[in-house]
Amino acid sequence: MSAQAADLATKAPYYKAPIVQVYDWTGFYVGVNAGVGLGRDRAIHDIAPGLTNTSYLQPFGALGGGQIGYNYQTNSLFGPLVIGLEGDFQGADLSDNRTSVLGGAVSYSQKLDWFATARGRIGIARGPVLNYFTGGFAAGDVRTTVTEGFTAFDSGKRTLTGWTIGSGVEAALGGNWTGKIEYLYLDLGNKTDSFLGQTLQTNVRENIFRVGLNYRIGGNGLYAPAPVANWTGFYLGGNFGSASARNRSTAGVGPFSEQFNLALDGFVGGGQVGYNWQASNWVYGLEADFQGSTQRDNDTAVFGGLVAYDAKLPWFGTVRGRLGYSVGSTLFYGTGGYAYGNVKTTIVSPFGSESISKTASGWTAGAGIETPFTLLGLVGPNWTSKTEYLYLDLGSTSSDFAAGTFPNTTKVTEHIFRTGINYHFNSPVVAKY
Incomplete structure (x- = not known):
């Protein structure tokens, strides 16, 4: 009996899988x-x-x-x-x-x-x-x-x-x-x-x-350590945010000149398309976007209120490089490149009224964070959301108002904060929490 008991197979001990704690x-x-x-x-x-x-x-x-x-x-x-x-x-x-x-x-x-x-x-x-x-x-x-x-x-x-x-x-x-x-x-x-x-x-x-x-x-x-997301591939998305400008301006000639700011402010929204390449955790790529804008300043009135301005930036766009580092499925990135936009200004003065519209170009730089996006389970793992800041410098624009007797110069700079969503055609790895 003792020998038979000894010959019985011993049941392997049961090991519980380690409990993964949810991020709190x-x-x-x-x-x-x-x-x-x-x-x-x-x-x-x-x-x-x-x-x-x-x-x-x-x-x-x-x-x-x-x-x-x-x-x-x-x-x-x-x-x-x-x-x-x-x-x-x-x-x-x-x-x-x-x-x-x-x-x-x-x-x-x-x-x-x-x-x-x-x-x-x-x-x-x-x-x-x-x-x-x-x-x-x-x-x-x-x-x-x-x-x-x-x-x-x-x-x-x-x-x-x-x-x-x-x-x-x-x-x-x-x-x-x-x-x-x-x-x-x-x-x-x-x-x-x-x-x-x-x-x-x-x-x-x-x-x-x-x-x-x-x-x-x-x-x-x-x-649980998230796998590094597979960011490689094309993506397409939309965004929405706000923007404020600090357009340093000069009007007039010599002792009859004034220096002031055209402070455009408003909302921006549009779409972006891009492509990412990846080497280990490093992600680099190209992105282009086009934005509609409600930015406007129609309050500024200088020369004792005799000269009034109505300045707008109806649209702008950028073409940028991106360089980032993926921590799990979160991408931290910097971005920069070419920028362009439509600058519109209406000037009303004792000389009359004149509207000026020009497409200006310059550069942009910024940074952001992009992460997997879920909305009550209604979207799949192909979606991400991003939050980013951009600074735009569209250079200087000049005009000779009133037949050259009243020159105006404006340096156009923008500060943009926006949130967007992207659809990745080669979906990133989305970790489960």
Whole structure:
């Protein structure tokens, strides 16, 4: 009996497959960020009875700072829902001291030294990728100086408060680290400065474009390593976003000239087509896009309000190279190349009215994040979504208004933040979470 029992086959032990943990955004995080800011501060200056100048002060420059926040992840009908709070503080060097009117007799300088926000965030997570909206409280330090002749009237540093709204995408880089690209619109309210019986009313609005790096404290950053996506092949898609211009302009001759900004602002939308090649995690390719645009500035009126502008950019397009690195199925990329667009300006003055339409060309550069896209299970693995920032420089355009007696020159620059979806004919690998 004992021998027979010993001869029985021994049953192999049962080994459980390791449990793969789902990426969980819950927990505290701290981080840093850097980017650029562009103001669109409409200034209405009542200089004297019947003499009112309307222009845009557009402080522009670099910014950087830090953020701290907390996320909580839960389930919803739309998938894993992430809600949270974030606060940030930014040092900034945003300034504009170029604007001058009345033949240089009156000039303006405006600067934003710092700003801070306290915001809520809400987004949908797909594993280690979070697409989110954000909004809340904003505050910033604004200083405006008006110089008339040899006398400067300084408003002093003034802390303004208001609100902010924006969106972004954040993705895991490995371990507890994540990277993000984000756009914020700040409305810091209105301010009025009075001096020598004059008033200057300024609406303070800022567009913030930035990238950030976060370190997550707590939560679960472990997940099944996603296979590197197969980005090779053709793709076709559409996009939508917003754009702001800082078109530095000069009008008039010699002592009868003025310097100001045409501050076009509006929405953009269009389509793109491209092709990617891939070598290991590195992805390089070509992309072309064409955009319709609602950008317009019909507020600017210089020479004491005698010369009014209506400037538009109805459409533009780009042809760009892309170079990126795929972390799992998330592609981080830089992009740059050729840009072109239609610049339209209508000028109304005592000389009459004239409309100018030109196709300008130049260059563009930017960066973005592209990830697999799902919408309630309605789209398949061929789809991706992307969020990107582009800077466009379309060069300078000139015109000789009023038979050459009133020349105008404008340098056309654009800041674009947009989100798009792409259909890949050779579908990327989509990891399951």
